[in-house]
Amino acid sequence: xxxxxxxxxxxxxxxxxxxxxxxxxxxxxxxxxxxxxxxxxxxxxxxxxxxxxxxxxxxxxxxxxxxxxxxxxxxxxxxxxxxxxxxxxxxxxxxxxxxxxxxxxxxxxxxxxxxxxxxxxxxxxxxxxxxxx
Amino acid sequence: xxxxxxxxxxxxxxxxxxxxxxxxxxxxxxxxxxxxxxxxxxxxxxxxxxxxxxxxxxxxxxxxx
Numbered sequence: 001x002x003x004x005x006x007x008x009x010x011x012x013x014x015x016x017x018x019x020x021x022x023x024x025x026x027x028x029x030x031x032x033x034x035x036x037x038x039x040x041x042x043x044x045x046x047x048x049x050x051x052x053x054x055x056x057x058x059x060x061x062x063x064x065x066x067x068x069x070x071x072x073x074x075x076x077x078x079x080x081x082x083x084x085x086x087x088x089x090x091x092x093x094x095x096x097x098x099x100x101x102x103x104x105x106x107x108x109x110x111x112x113x114x115x116x117x118x119x120x121x122x123x124x125x126x127x128x129x130x131x132x133x
Numbered sequence: 134x135x136x137x138x139x140x141x142x143x144x145x146x147x148x149x150x151x152x153x154x155x156x157x158x159x160x161x162x163x164x165x166x167x168x169x170x171x172x173x174x175x176x177x178x179x180x181x182x183x184x185x186x187x188x189x190x191x192x193x194x195x196x197x198x
Contacts, residue, residue, distance in 0.1 A: 004157075071174050072162040132165040 011065040018058035025051040072132060080124035088117045135194040139167040141185045156180050 028036070029047040037043045069077065092113045099108035142152050142163075149167070153160045156177055165171035173181070182189045 070158040070162050071177065072165055072171050073159065075171070132161070132170050 008065075008068055011061070011068055015058070015061040015065050018054065018061045022051065022054045022058045025054045076125060076128040076132065079128050080121055083124045084117055084121040087120050088113065091116060134172045135169060135196055136166065137192055138163070138181065141181075141187070141192065142167075145185070152184075155184060 025047070029044075029051045032047050033039045033044045066074070066077065095104075095108045095112065098104045099106075138152075142149070147155075149160045149163045153163045156163070157180070158177060162171065162173075166173050166177075178189050178193060182192055185192065
């Protein structure tokens, strides 16, 4: 069990590192062109490519952690992902429609959907974990 | 699905943690199986049957819902 816990901790740390570096590279790619390198023709696409590569490594680290889950944890996370995917598509399209028809006083930015997806997944994992306690 | 995991584990004098370690799952999974909130996979059921020295059908009883 100790070996399992150590392996789990190692994979969680790896995911945390890739997630934080992805957030940092996203911030650099977003604000860098305006505040750091004055829209340099090479640095802007380079920063975006670095962020994309970092995101792919983050996804691989997440898959690595998922593959270490046991059968109950996999069930909890798979159900949570299913609920999150469904809600993101349905709520995202409703949100976009509301924006197109000018029924909300602001633009339907992708950032809102990303936040909604994250919160939805967190809530689904907590609820599903509680169900099996 | 009904099961006798808790009784068999206690007869063997094992904790949930020890059983989880032997089977290769988390303690929460053993707890959920004992409380019949989660049905284990076939490999897990076979590992339990091997540990307790009993056939699978005498540990797990299928119930029509």
